Amino acid sequence: MSIHETLAGASRFAASRRQAAEIAGRQEEHRLWIQVKAYRDFLVSTGQAYLFEDYLNGVAPSLRPQVSTAIEARPDSTSRRVMTLLLKTFDATPEKQSASTLIHQVNFIADTGQLEACEDYIHHRLEYAPLAIAYFPTLAEAEAWLNGLAEPPSPADILIGDEYHLAWSSREDNARGIYRDYVIEPYIEEFVAQGMPPTAPPFETRAEADDRLKTHPAAPFDFVSIAGQYYLAVHHKRLERHTLHHVASALAEWEEKKKATARNSAEAEEENG
Numbered sequence: 001m002s003i004h005e006t007l008a009g010a011s012r013f014a015a016s017r018r019q020a021a022e023i024a025g026r027q028e029e030h031r032l033w034i035q036v037k038a039y040r041d042f043l044v045s046t047g048q049a050y051l052f053e054d055y056l057n058g059v060a061p062s063l064r065p066q067v068s069t070a071i072e073a074r075p076d077s078t079s080r081r082v083m084t085l086l087l088k089t090f091d092a093t094p095e096k097q098s099a100s101t102l103i104h105q106v107n108f109i110a111d112t113g114q115l116e117a118c119e120d121y122i123h124h125r126l127e128y129a130p131l132a133i134a135y136f137p138t139l140a141e142a143e144a145w146l147n148g149l150a151e152p153p154s155p156a157d158i159l160i161g162d163e164y165h166l167a168w169s170s171r172e173d174n175a176r177g178i179y180r181d182y183v184i185e186p187y188i189e190e191f192v193a194q195g196m197p198p199t200a201p202p203f204e205t206r207a208e209a210d211d212r213l214k215t216h217p218a219a220p221f222d223f224v225s226i227a228g229q230y231y232l233a234v235h236h237k238r239l240e241r242h243t244l245h246h247v248a249s250a251l252a253e254w255e256e257k258k259k260a261t262a263r264n265s266a267e268a269e270e271e272n273g
Contacts, residue, residue, distance in 0.1 A: 002172065003053035006101055011040055013098035017089065032085045035078060038122040039105045045131045047153020048108075050171055055108045056101075065090065065103040068110035078119050079106055129220045129234045130183045134167075135159040135241060142167070142178055152176050157183060159236065162243040184245055185254035187221065188232050192247065200225045206244065209233070213242045223247075 001009075018033035043052055059065075067087070071079050083106055090099040109118045121131070133156045136142040142160050146152055146167050155168030164183040169176035200223040203209040209224050209231070218235040225231070230247040 003049050003056075006056075007040060007044065007049060007052075010098045010101035010105070011037070013095055014040070014102055029085065032082055035082050035122055036086065036102060038125065039082070039109060039118060040102075041125075042114075042118045042121045043105055043109065045156060046133055047156030047167070049154040050169070051112075051151060052105070052108050055111070056104055059104060065100050065107070067103075068107040070110035070113075070115060071106065074115070077115070078122060079110060079115055082106060127220065128238070129236050130157065130164070130187075132157045132159045132164060132236060132239060135236075135239050137161060139165075139178065146176055146178060157181055159239065159241075159243060162245055182254060182257050184232070184234060184243075185250050185257070188245060188247060188250045189254060191221065191223075191232065192251065196230065197223050200230065203227075209244065210242065218242060 014033060014036050018030060018037070021030040021033055043049065065087075067083055071077070071083055074080055083103065086099065086103045086106065090096065090103060093099050109115060121128075133153065134142075134145065136145065136158065137160075139160055142158060142165065146169075152169035153167050154171075155166050157164050158167050158178075159165070160178075164181045165178050166181040167176075167178050201209075201212065202225045203212065204227060206226060209226050213224075213233055213235070217237075218233040220235040220237065222233045223230055224233050224244070226244070232245045232247060232250070234243045234245065236243065
C-alpha cells in the first residue's frame with residue numbers, strides 16, 4: 001500500500017468518526033476530529049507524505065503507539081488534546097492501522113519540530129491565504145530548486161511570480177515536475193459573486209501597490225486598483241510577500257479551466273461507458 005493510500009484510509013476513518021460525533025451531538029469531540037483532519041492537511045499541504053512514510057518505517061513496533069515527548073511536554077496544547085482523543089479511539093476500535101496512522105501523523109509533526117507551525121495552521125488557516133511552501137520569480141528557478149532536492153515535495157503548492165503551481169514527485173516512478181494549480185481563482189470567483197467593492201485603493205503602477213502592501217498587508221485578501229484595473233492582493237504571511245491577481249484575466253482562465261475539466265470528464269465517461 002502506498003503512503004498516499006495509507007493517508008487516505010486514515011482520513012476516511014477520521015471522517016467517519018467526525019460524522020458520528022456530530023450526529024450524536026458530541027460537540028467537543030466533533031471539534032477535535034476537525035482538528036485531526038487539519039494535521040493531515042498540514043502534512044499533505046507541505047509536501048511531507050514521503051517523509052512521513054520514512055518516519056513510519058522507522059517507528060518501532062508496539063502494541064500501542066507511543067506519544068512523542070514533545071507532545072507530553074505541552075499538556076495544555078491542541079496536540080495533547082487531539083492525542084488523548086486518538087489514543088482513546090485506538091483502544092476502542094478494531095481498525096488499529098488507521099487509528100495508529102492518525103496518532104503517528106501528530107507524532108511526526110511533533111518529532112520534526114513543527115508543532116507550533118502546525119497549531120498556527122490549525123487555528124488561523126481561515127485567516128491565511130492558501131498555503132504555498134516557497135516562492136520563485138521564474139519557472140526556471142523553481143525547476144532548478146525542485147531538481148536539486150534530495151526529497152522533493154509530494155506534492156505541495158509553490159508560487160511562481162503571482163501564480164500558484166503544484167510541485168510534485170513520485171518515488172514509485174522516480175519522477176518530479178511542476179504544473180499550474182488553480183488555487184486562488186475560486187476565491188476570486190466567490191469574492192466577485194459577492195460584489196466588488198465600490199472603491200479600492202487606487203495605484204498607477206504595480207510598484208506603488210507593492211510598496212503600500214508592504215506596510216498595509218492584505219488580511220489576507222483585498223482588492224486594489226492598478227491603472228484602472230481590479231486586482232486581488234493576497235498576503236502570504238508565511239512567505240512574507242504578496243501576490244497580485246488581475247481579476248478579469250483570472251476569471252477568464254478559471255472559466256476555461258472548468259470547461260476543460262468538464263470536457264475531460266465527459267470524454268472519460270464515454271470511454272468507460
